[in-house]
Each structure stands twice: as structure tokens, then as C-alpha cells.
Amino acid sequence: MTTGGIAPFGYNLVNKRYTINATESTAVRKIFEMYSEGYTYSKILAYLNNNGYKTRRNRPFGTNSLHDMLINQRYIGNCICGKTKKSIDGTRNGHSLNNENEIVVKNGCPAIISKELFEIVGKKVKANMRRKAAGKAKHEYLLSGMIYCACGASMVGSTSHAGRYQYYRCAEKTRLRGGGSTCDNKPIRSDELDSYLINE
Numbered sequence: 001m002t003t004g005g006i007a008p009f010g011y012n013l014v015n016k017r018y019t020i021n022a023t024e025s026t027a028v029r030k031i032f033e034m035y036s037e038g039y040t041y042s043k044i045l046a047y048l049n050n051n052g053y054k055t056r057r058n059r060p061f062g063t064n065s066l067h068d069m070l071i072n073q074r075y076i077g078n079c080i081c082g083k084t085k086k087s088i089d090g091t092r093n094g095h096s097l098n099n100e101n102e103i104v105v106k107n108g109c110p111a112i113i114s115k116e117l118f119e120i121v122g123k124k125v126k127a128n129m130r131r132k133a134a135g136k137a138k139h140e141y142l143l144s145g146m147i148y149c150a151c152g153a154s155m156v157g158s159t160s161h162a163g164r165y166q167y168y169r170c171a172e173k174t175r176l177r178g179g180g181s182t183c184d185n186k187p188i189r190s191d192e193l194d195s196y197l198i199n200e
Contacts, residue, residue: 001016001017002016002017002018003081006056007056008056008069008072008074009024009027009028009053009055009056009069010024010025010027010028010075010112011024011025011074011109011112017109018074018108018109018110019110020110020112024053025112027048027051027053028069028075028112028113029112029113030047031044031047031048031066031069031070032070032075032113032117032118032121033117034047035070035121035124035125036117036120036121036124041063041066041067044066045060045061045062045063045066048060048061048066049061067125070121070122070125071122071125073104073118074109075111075112075113075118076111076112076113076114076115076118077106077107077108077109077110077111078104078105078106078107078108078109079104079105079108079109080102080103080104080105081102081103081105082101082102082103141156141157141166141168141190142190142194142198143155143168143190143193143194143197144156144157147168147193149170149171149172149183149185150185151170151172151182151183151185152172153170153171153172153183154171155168155169155170155171155188156168156169156171157169157190158187165189166189166190166191167187167188167189167190168187168188168190168193169187170183170185170187
């Protein structure tokens with residue numbers, strides 16, 4: 001039985017128990033199959049958004065929500081408690097793991113995909129993350145978390161493909177780069193903005 005919260009994409013909550021959502025579970029299987037076959041995030045996002053699928057927050061799928069799905073053990077029937085710990089203000093950051101305190105309840109909910117497929121996808125996710133990290137130059141973004149785009153979203157640090165320049169980009173536009181963002185604002189060179197504000 002659940003202790004609260006929202007059922008992840010692919011599931012419904014009935015009497016505090018997870019049940020499989022027939023329509024969404026089809027999309028979940030398709031996502032894992034596509035990624036295992038080598039499809040990129042952008043192509044998978046295009047499939048989801050073109051077919052009208054929405055996240056639990058009723059938003060178009062983005063890279064973060066897709067990544068979270070690909071590493072979610074609930075899809076193989078495992079429920080995880082205590083994956084993240086509360087911050088001082090009581091909130092939780094789902095991307096900040098706290099593995100030493102987590103509890104894995106195997107067969108805690110009905111599985112949507114096989115363990116074999118989940119393991120194949122997991123290995124590909126880790127390999128792709130290592131490749132991306134190796135190609136990124138380290139750079140300190142002085143204004144990270146302090147500046148916002150005109151559309152209201154926060155601005156995040158980003159490096160050009162060649163690694164020569166660093167920018168502040170709209171987080172909402174970056175999150176929805178597979179399609180769905182309505183923000184038209186261009187990225188700003190971080191060195192220029194940092195220097196301007198320091199001088200001011």
C-alpha cells in the first residue's frame with residue numbers, strides 16, 4: 001500500500017494500491033523498447049508528445065521526466081522508500097539521491113516491463129551519461145540559481161557543443177527541447193553576463 005503521493009506514469013492508485021494503467025503502460029513499454037533499440041531522447045519525446053501523452057503534472061514530457069522513467073525501478077515491480085531525504089524546509093529533491101537510507105520493496109507493485117529490458121536500458125543510460133560527462137568542460141556558473149528567464153523559468157548553465165563557450169539557458173526550454181516549449185528567448189553568454197553584473 002502507498003503512503004501517499006502521486007502514482008507514476010503508467011499506474012493508477014486504487015484503494016492506496018498500484019494498478020496498471022492500460023493506456024499509459026503501453027507508452028512505458030514503447031519508451032523502454034525504443035531506448036534499448038538506440039532511439040535518442042529527442043525521438044522518444046517526439047513520440048510521446050505527438051501522441052498526446054502528458055506527465056503527471058499535465059505537462060509535455062521533457063528530458064528530465066524521460067530520464068527519471070528510464071531509471072525508475074517501479075516499472076519492474078520494486079517500490080523504493082527513502083530514496084531522497086527531506087531538506088530543512090521539508091521539500092525533497094528527486095534528483096538528489098540518498099542511497100544509504102533507501103529501502104527497496106521487491107514485488108511491491110505490478111511490473112510493466114521485464115527485468116531484462118530494464119537492465120539493458122540501465123546499462124545504456126549509464127554509458128550515455130559517462131560519454132556526455134567526458135565531453136563537458138568544467139565551468140563555474142556564478143549566477144546559477146539566481147537569474148530567471150523572461151518567461152519566468154530559471155536560467156541554467158550550459159556549454160556549447162564544441163565546449164568553447166558557456167551560456168545561461170532557459171531551464172524550461174532546455175527541459176522541453178524535444179518539443180513543447182513556448183519560450184523564444186536565446187541563451188546568454190555567461191562570461192558577458194557575469195562580467196556585466198560584477199562591474200555594476
